Amino acid sequence: MLQELDLEAALEGKSKCWNAAISEAFHYMKLIEAWGTGLGRIRNSCREYGLKEPVIDEFGDG
Numbered sequence: 882m883l884q885e886l887d888l889e890a891a892l893e894g895k896s897k898c899w900n901a902a903i904s905e906a907f908h909y910m911k912l913i914e915a916w917g918t919g920l921g922r923i924r925n926s927c928r929e930y931g932l933k934e935p936v937i938d939e940f941g942d943g
Contacts, residue, residue, distance in 0.1 A: 888939035
């Protein structure tokens with residue numbers, strides 16, 4: 882059974898892997914750096930460029 886992931890946990894860098902094979906392939910091809918870094922990097926980039934904080938909605942378990 883997959884553990885649910887809420888918005889607060891995701892914003893803290895926690896993540897949930899939905900497809901291990903695809904995740905490993907993307908990591909091998911250097912298309913992703915690490916699990917759970919995307920939301921933080923998006924928020925930091927917005928601050929860096931003087932953009933509004935993105936609205937991130939939580940629905941269901943995604």
